[in-house]
Amino acid sequence: MSRLLSFLTQVHTISGPVLMLLYPLYASVMAIESPNREDDKQWLAYWILYSFLTLAEMLLQPLLEWITIWYSLKLVLSAWLVLPQFKGAAFIYERFVREHIRKFTGIKDYHPSQPGSPSGGKGKKKFFHFETSN
DSSP: OHHHHHHHHHHHHHHHHIIIIIHHHHHHHHHHHSSOSHHHHHHHHHHHHHHHHHHHHHHTHHHHTTOTTHHHHHHHHHHHHHOTTTOHHHHHIIIIIHHHHHHHHOOOOOOTTSTTSTTTTSSOOOOOOOOOOO
């Protein structure tokens, strides 16, 4: 029983970085390379929310130490934000964050499918190139 508990503790400890960092990093790279804009929204929203969560966690560390299930709650929240079945990051961004950002920055809606838009409705344009030496 002791070995099983130790194994589950190790899996729980490893699952956080995999779920919160490794998978989102991989998915973000794949989103950059795809012509679809929806996946870009999901992953940019995820990194915004992840940064905010990390900052709040740093500021509230003394309080969070008293909440014994905080890491498990953070893991479940991160899973909801990350997993493509839920698209939680895009949902939270669209529902709560976007209006506040637009209000404080004065950014207007951008519709790439409009004729006068920079992309001309043909998907997203890349503004950077990776160069490799041979």
